[in-house]
Amino acid sequence: MFRVSFILLLACCGAMSATIDVPMLKMLNDREMPAIALGTYLGFDKGGAVTSKDKQLRNVVMQAIDLGYRHFDTAAIYNTEAEVGEAIRMKIDEGVIKREDVFLTTKLWNTHHKREQVAVAMKETLNKTGLDYVDLFLMHWPIALNEDYSHSNTDYLETWRAMEEMVKLGYTKSIGLSNFNKLQVATVLQECTIKPVALQIEVHPQIIQEDLISYAKDEGIIVMGYSPFGSLVKRFGMDLPGPKMDDPVLTSLAKKYDKTPAQIVLRWLVDRKVVPIPKTVSPKRLLENINIFDFKLKEEEIEKINQFNSNTRYTLPSFWQKHPFYPFDMVPNPIPDPFRSEIKS
Ligand SMILES: NC(=O)c1ccc[n+]([C@@H]2O[C@H](COP(=O)([O-])OP(=O)(O)OC[C@H]3O[C@@H](n4cnc5c(N)ncnc54)[C@H](OP(=O)(O)O)[C@@H]3O)[C@@H](O)[C@H]2O)c1
Numbered sequence: 001m002f003r004v005s006f007i008l009l010l011a012c013c014g015a016m017s018a019t020i021d022v023p024m025l026k027m028l029n030d031r032e033m034p035a036i037a038l039g040t041y042l043g044f045d046k047g048g049a050v051t052s053k054d055k056q057l058r059n060v061v062m063q064a065i066d067l068g069y070r071h072f073d074t075a076a077i078y079n080t081e082a083e084v085g086e087a088i089r090m091k092i093d094e095g096v097i098k099r100e101d102v103f104l105t106t107k108l109w110n111t112h113h114k115r116e117q118v119a120v121a122m123k124e125t126l127n128k129t130g131l132d133y134v135d136l137f138l139m140h141w142p143i144a145l146n147e148d149y150s151h152s153n154t155d156y157l158e159t160w161r162a163m164e165e166m167v168k169l170g171y172t173k174s175i176g177l178s179n180f181n182k183l184q185v186a187t188v189l190q191e192c193t194i195k196p197v198a199l200q201i202e203v204h205p206q207i208i209q210e211d212l213i214s215y216a217k218d219e220g221i222i223v224m225g226y227s228p229f230g231s232l233v234k235r236f237g238m239d240l241p242g243p244k245m246d247d248p249v250l251t252s253l254a255k256k257y258d259k260t261p262a263q264i265v266l267r268w269l270v271d272r273k274v275v276p277i278p279k280t281v282s283p284k285r286l287l288e289n290i291n292i293f294d295f296k297l298k299e300e301e302i303e304k305i306n307q308f309n310s311n312t313r314y315t316l317p318s319f320w321q322k323h324p325f326y327p328f329d330m331v332p333n334p335i336p337d338p339f340r341s342e343i344k345s
Contacts, residue, residue, distance in 0.1 A: 020068035020290050025275065027197040028220045029174055033136070034103050035270060036290060037071035037224065038064050039279030040080040049079040060281050061087035065097060067287055073200075073224070073277045075107035075140055076125060085129025104129065105136040105200075105224070107178060108163070113144035113154040118162035122171045137163060137172035138200055141179045142325040151323050156184065157191050164194045176200065179315075181327040182215050189219060198222045202315050203274055204230030205265060205308035206242045213274065225269050227314055228276040229262060235314050243308050250305075257295045260288060267292045268305045 024032040040057060042050040052058070061072060061084050074084045088104065091097050106129075112121035125134065144154035163175045176198035177185060188196060199216050203209050203225030216223045227235075231242025232250075243250060250261035257264070262278075266289060269276040278289045297305075313328065320326050 019066070020293060022068055022070055022290065023293060025222055025273070027174060027222055028195050029197055031135075031174060031197070032103075033198070033222055033275065034069075034071035035275055036069070036266070036292070037073040037103075037105060037275060037277045038069045038286070039226065039277040040072060040074045040084055041078045041279060042080065042281075049077060051079050052083050055083060055086075056281060058083040058087045058090075060283075060286065062091060063283055064286050064290075065091045065102070068290055069286070070097075070101060071103040071105065071275070073105045073226075075138075076109040076112075076121060077107070077140065081106060081125055081128040082130075085131050089130050099131070103135040104131065105138065105198075106134050107138040107140035107200075108159070110141050110143050110145040111147055111149070113139075113152065113156070113159040115158055115162045118159060118166065119169075122166050126171060133170060134172045136174045136176055136198060137166055138176045138178045138198065139163065139180075141320075142177075142184050142327055143320050143323045144325070151320075153324060156180075156325060157188065160188055160192060164192065167194055174198070176221075179327055182212055184325070184327060185212075185216070185219070185221070195219075196221055198224055198275075200224040200226060200277075202227050202313055203269060203276075204228050204232075205268070205305050206230045206310050206312040208306050208309045210306075210309075213272065217273065223274045224277055225274040226277050228266055228269055228278050230265075230308075230314075231312075232262065232265060240314075242310070242312065249308075253297070253301055253304075259292070259295065263288060263292050264297070265305070267295065267297055268302060271297045271302055 023035045025035055027033055042052060044050060057080055072084050074080045088102050092099055106125055108118060108121050112118060139156060139159055142156040144152040146152045166172050167175055174197045175194060176196040178200035180199060185199060199221050201209060201212060204227055213223050231240050232245050245261045250264050253264045254261045266276045266278060270292060280286055280289060321330055
């Protein structure tokens, strides 16, 4: 399944550029998903989701396509659907890719969980991207909210039924879940007519999600891992406890495989059959993050990285803890107070 090839193309100027051939994973509905996705959430500030300036994100996505990225992760709440879609359309117009070569994942936001709202949200997404369909439409959270962000009791099963309609209407090729716990996934599996093909959850060395990943695998659901770098990078502008880039376990593996600690962690996800979703806007790190398909970690090396597990989440919306469908254990948030109410994803 993990076909790896590395094609070197000599550009006419003499400079060398690399296109990396990303392996594909077969989904429950026989469609295929590229084994790494570029994250496009740019964070938040006082004004909400940070938006791209001067088409920065569009240009990053275009560079990513040139490097071999074929999977992009966005969401209605990220405010990045338009530039991701524009980049894809421009690369199609340039003849670099065809629409069917790219896999676009996006997500339904919590304020659009009522049956009639789902189609409205889906059409807004298609309008923003300028595409006829998306490849994967995820329910971002099991949590429904009213427009004013007060809690709504809309059941995620109602939302799921509406998402199934979106497949039947051809607006999305596949549907899936994000931030659902095991019981909630099981509930959807029991009631659905179209199975979720993917589950997007937080996975990094500090939250290895052994149980949920093994359950999803048993059900044939592909796990996509968000915030893959965990504590290796600053979160909310802060250094948080946990392994860093100079951790001896990671640096010794990096030395052994002639890779960076960041690449070791991404490969750790790939070797666990999890699709990593690293976000970067740096051209150098774009290449670094996708250049992970020419080596493989040994079982005992995967286990060594597993030992960092402390079940620490960075996406922990404690302000939704009283919601009837809150998916996580009730634990204190590791992020200091001033940031809590700001986290929208
Ligand atoms: N479903 C959900 O609820 C949910 C929640 C959170 C995130 N997500 C998805 O997952 C994506 C990634 O999550 P994330 O942004 O939280 O975390 P992340 O990808 O683990 O970390 C991003 C940070 O790492 C830096 N970085 C990237 N590559 C690096 C490298 N090779 N070496 C050193 N630093 C590097 C980036 O900076 P530069 O940009 O400067 O390189 C950025 O500061 C999001 O963009 C989004 O698509 C989904």
